Each structure stands twice: as C-alpha cells, then as structure tokens.
Amino acid sequence: MIIGASGSIGTYAVQLAKRLGAEVTGVCGTSNVDLVRSLGADHVIDYHHENVHDTSKRWDVVFDTVGASSFADSESVLAERGVFVPTVISIRSLFGGAWTPITRGKKLVGGVSMNKREPLRYVTELLADDALRVVIDGTFPLDRIQDAHRHVDTGHKTGNVVIDVA
Ligand SMILES: NC(=O)c1ccc[n+]([C@@H]2O[C@H](COP(=O)([O-])OP(=O)(O)OC[C@H]3O[C@@H](n4cnc5c(N)ncnc54)[C@H](OP(=O)(O)O)[C@@H]3O)[C@@H](O)[C@H]2O)c1
Known part of the structure; x- marks a missing residue:
C-alpha cells in the first residue's frame, strides 16, 4: 500500500513497485x-471516503510517502511480517518500530540509503527509456x-513541480 500515491514520491513509488512485481494499492484523494x-x-x-486503517485487509508493505x-x-493492517516504510519518521513511530519487531515481527524500515549509485542508475535508465512516467503538477x-x-507546502500537489531556470 502506497499512501500519498498521487504525490511526487508516490507517483514514482506506484510505478516502481509495479515493475518489481508487487500488487499495489494506491491511496489518494x-x-x-x-x-x-x-x-x-x-x-x-x-x-476522503475510506479510512485505510479501518479494514480487515492486510498488506506486506505500507509505504507512507506523506506522513x-x-x-x-x-x-x-500489516501482514504477519509486514513492513512500515515512512518518509516522515515521528518519535512515536521510532519507539513503536524499535519495540514491535521483538514482540510481534512487524517492523519499521527507514533511513537514508547508503547504496545510491545503483538505484539512481536504475531510475535514470528507466527515465531515459521513457519507462517511467513523470507527473508534472x-x-x-x-x-x-x-x-x-x-x-x-500545501501538501496537495499532484506529482512534481518544475522550476524553469532558463
Ligand atoms: N518530493 C521530494 O523530492 C522530497 C524529498 C525529501 C523529502 N520529501 C518529503 O516527503 C514527503 C512527501 O513528499 P512528496 O513531494 O512526495 O509529497 P507531495 O507531492 O506533497 O504529496 C501530496 C499528495 O499526497 C496526497 N495526500 C495528502 N494527504 C494524503 C493522505 N492522508 N492520504 C493519501 N494521500 C494524501 C495529496 O492528495 P490530495 O491533494 O488529494 O490531498 C497530494 O496529491 C513530504 O513530507 C516531503 O517534505 C519529499
């Protein structure tokens, strides 16, 4: 599940998750x-019409791109060994995420990737091949x-905003 699927991170996340073979649920307005x-x-x-946390469905990964x-x-809503991936990590999430793997097997994964070169090359190649759609607000x-x-800053843009420096 990708929360904020219509945002900058979310529009790429949906496409990349599909490419990697996931069954994707996008959450948006x-x-x-x-x-x-x-x-x-x-x-x-x-x-606006459904509370994503009030359901009997379960997801292996919940990627909350918008906090x-x-x-x-x-x-x-996480499956047995499900993973919560936030881009915005709250103190509450940090403590819960540290404790829960010990007790229940679900976990929070966050932080900055140390391996930037390979993922960036992968994304760059997809963009060059027009295999990744760039959504411009x-x-x-x-x-x-x-x-x-x-x-x-309104938190309601769709995709990306371009600054024209020419
Ligand atoms: N983009 C970047 O390069 C970048 C880099 C570093 C950090 N960040 C941080 O990462 C976070 C996400 O950034 P972003 O640029 O990807 O976000 P964004 O583009 O601002 O995301 C906004 C989108 O999320 C939707 N949305 C808002 N609240 C939602 C909710 N409760 N459930 C589902 N969808 C919701 C909005 O739809 P509606 O208009 O319908 O509400 C809007 O389309 C931000 O905190 C940002 O500061 C972003």
Missing part, C-alpha cells in the same frame, strides 16, 4: 483516483520560486 490507476495501481483507495500515519496506525519561472514553495 478523489481527484487523483484515475491518475493513480493509470500509473498501474491494482487497487485505489480514496482517503499521514504512524507505525502504530499501520500495525493493524505545474511549472514556475525562477522568479516565482516562492509561489512554487507555497504551492508545494
């Missing part, structure tokens, strides 16, 4: 349901970079 499905998600949950949930929130000229930041 109503206006982005069609987009997330078009990126390859097998299932889409509209977070919408904690490890504790996600524990109930909008383009701002450099002298309107403050407006661009304001827009990004």
Whole structure:
C-alpha cells in the first residue's frame, strides 16, 4: 500500500513497485483516483471516503510517502511480517518500530540509503527509456520560486513541480 500515491514520491513509488512485481494499492484523494490507476495501481483507495486503517485487509508493505500515519496506525493492517516504510519518521513511530519487531515481527524500515549509485542508475535508465512516467503538477519561472514553495507546502500537489531556470 502506497499512501500519498498521487504525490511526487508516490507517483514514482506506484510505478516502481509495479515493475518489481508487487500488487499495489494506491491511496489518494478523489481527484487523483484515475491518475493513480493509470500509473498501474491494482487497487485505489480514496482517503476522503475510506479510512485505510479501518479494514480487515492486510498488506506486506505500507509505504507512507506523506506522513499521514504512524507505525502504530499501520500495525493493524500489516501482514504477519509486514513492513512500515515512512518518509516522515515521528518519535512515536521510532519507539513503536524499535519495540514491535521483538514482540510481534512487524517492523519499521527507514533511513537514508547508503547504496545510491545503483538505484539512481536504475531510475535514470528507466527515465531515459521513457519507462517511467513523470507527473508534472505545474511549472514556475525562477522568479516565482516562492509561489512554487507555497504551492508545494500545501501538501496537495499532484506529482512534481518544475522550476524553469532558463
Ligand atoms: N518530493 C521530494 O523530492 C522530497 C524529498 C525529501 C523529502 N520529501 C518529503 O516527503 C514527503 C512527501 O513528499 P512528496 O513531494 O512526495 O509529497 P507531495 O507531492 O506533497 O504529496 C501530496 C499528495 O499526497 C496526497 N495526500 C495528502 N494527504 C494524503 C493522505 N492522508 N492520504 C493519501 N494521500 C494524501 C495529496 O492528495 P490530495 O491533494 O488529494 O490531498 C497530494 O496529491 C513530504 O513530507 C516531503 O517534505 C519529499
């Protein structure tokens, strides 16, 4: 499950997870349901209408790209040895994530990759081959970079924002 599937990280995550053979559930708002499905998600949950943590379904991996949930929130929807991957790690998640593997086998995985070269080469090649779709929300000229930041800071952009420096 990819929470924030319509964001910058999320739109790539959906595509990469599909390429790697996962069955993907994308979580996004109503206006982005069609987009997330078009990126390859097998299932889409509209977070305006459904609470992703209030279900009997289970996922092997919950990747929360937008900091919408904690490890504790996600524990109930993780499979037996499921993994919670946040991009935004809260103190609450850190403690829960450290303790739970000892007691129940579910775990939190986070941090900065030490192996950057290979993953970057992989993504670069996919982009060069047009095998990865880049979703652009909008383009701002450099002298309107403050407006661009304001827009990004709303947490409601779709995909990526481009700054035109030419
Ligand atoms: N992008 C980067 O390069 C980057 C780099 C380092 C760190 N980060 C951090 O990583 C986090 C994610 O960044 P991002 O740029 O990928 O995010 P983003 O593009 O700002 O994500 C926004 C998208 O997430 C959706 N969304 C918001 N709340 C949601 C929820 N509760 N459930 C499901 N979808 C939700 C929004 O849809 P609606 O409009 O429908 O709400 C919107 O389409 C941020 O905290 C950012 O600071 C990002």
